[in-house]
Amino acid sequence: MTGPAVVRSGPIRYAVAERFARPRPVHGHDTRPSSGEICPQPPSRLDAVMGAPLDRRPQGEDCLNLTVTTPARDTAARPVMVWLHGGGFSSGAGLMDWYDGGALATEGDVVVVAVNYRLGALGYLCLDGVAEGNLGLYDQLEALRWVNANIAAYGGDPADVTVFGQSAGALSIRLLMELPEAQxxxxxxILxxxxxxxxxxxxxEAAALGRIFTERLAAHAPGVAPRTADPAAVLAAQRDTALAHRERSGSTLEPPFGPVETGGVFLDAQVRGMDIMYGWNADDMSAFPGEKSENGDPAEPTRRMYAEPLAALGRRLARAGARVHAYRLDWRPTGSAYGATHCLELPLLLGSRAAWQQCPMLGDTTWAEADELGRAMRATWTAFARTGRPGTVAPPFTCREIPAPQP
Structure with a gap:
């Protein structure tokens, strides 16, 4: 929680973008106040698990905004932690109270930056002559450039930046590792x-979904081009495309709009010498009823969707010369039907009692109990941001180093 010990600045506009165009940095002569907008979006499909957000933010396309939370705007050159939120590339925002970095900043003496990026069709539409795809990813890249250029004025060290993200935000980090511009x-x-x-x-495949989106948009806004359609029509067409994609793919997890293959190869040189921690929650897939095994046990789909692919990535990163740690959270809150579910670590790391007070996945757990575990987890995250090592951890949280392969 943000208290008198920290300074929270923002929202701050870090870039501007025309619809379906790459972002452009905000220059010093642009002194307009931030709109405070978040990307237009539907309700989250995880509201049943997390609860609906209690804060209401204006939605609009002037949404490339971020916040900075720092112990002090001085010259201390603290480690910087940049947060990329999840939400299936269709919902969420760094400005939400859920993602207040006050506790991390206060307890770990770090600077926390939380980033908005474009979502859904506005961020990830791939359609010839209209949108190239991956615009939300390029927004994140522009936010990192803003941090590099400006964070020293907020007490942060631009040469000591940890990017951490959850779900779609963690996927984004994986892809940023492939972008030469992000080096x-x-x-x-931390993934x-x-x-x-x-x-x-x-x-x-992305272009095929783009054509479905165009057809659905024409039904909601006849004769109106994608670049000029009202945001409400865009969201309606996005919803219809999601339904069509679910019928085509059979998946209730895969979003209709998300990253497109970059065409590049895994850049070993980009991760060599980097410190990387990845992990998952033991019951991650309990948040997605349509993806459970036949007996309702989330263990097997969690292994298939998270544990095995992440372990393979860890081995690949270690081979490339990164220093790698893997974690797992096994905390199952009393009175929760979801166990150690997807998103459960979020209230342990970010936000406050007020932000998370109506959160179903916390069950009957008191905030004091959650915050005690959260304090330990925040110490792990900030230790990693400071040293590249998680320090001492204890159950229900486990962490281990992935050894580098022998030559």
Whole structure:
């Protein structure tokens, strides 16, 4: 929680973008106040698990905004932690109270940056002559450039940046590792419950979904082009495309709009020497009823969707010369039907009692109990951001180093 010990700045506009165009950095002569907007979006499909957000933010396309939470705007050159939220590339925002970095900043003496990026069709539509895809990813890249150029004024060290993200945010980090333009903009990374099995889709598949979106948009806004359609019509067409994609794929987990294959190869040189921690929650898949095994046990789909692909990534990163740690959270809150579910670590790391007070996945757990575990987990995250090592951990949280392969 943000208290008198920290300074929270923002929302701050870090870039601007025309619809379906790449972002452009905000220059010093642009002194307009931030809109405070978050990307237009439908309700989250995880509201039943997390609860609906209690804060209401204006939605609009001037949404490339971020916040900075720091112990002090001084010259201390603290480690910087940049947060990329999840939400299936269709919902969420760094500005939400859920993602207040006050506790991390206060307890770990770090600077926390929380980033908005474009979502759904506005961020990930792939359609010839209209949108190239991956615009939300390029928004994140622009936010990291903003951090590099500006964070020293907030007490942070631009040469000591850890990017951390959950679910779609963690997938984004995996893809940022492939972008040559991102090299040097972050030095450590934490990937929380990244569903790597659905990391990207082919450009051909993305273009096919783009054509479905165009057809559905024409039904909601006849004669109106995608670049000029009202955001409400865009969201309606996005919803219809999601339904069509579910029928085509049979998956209730894979979003209709998400990253497209970059066409590049895994850049060993980009991760060599980097500190990377990845992990998952033991019952991650309990959040997705349509994806459970026949007996309702989330263990097997969690293994298939998270544990095995993440372990393979860890081995690959270690071979490339990264220093790698893997974690797992086994905490099952009393009175919760979801166990150690997807998103459960979020209230342990970010936000406050007020932000999470109506959170179903916490069950009957008191905030004091959750915060005690959260304090330990925050210490692990900030220790990693500071040293590249998680320090001492204890159950229900486990962490181990992935050994580098022998030559």
């Amino acid at each position: 040097g903009l972050f030095h450590r990374a 929380q419950s990244a569903p790597l099995a659905i990391a990207t889709r082919s450009r051909a």
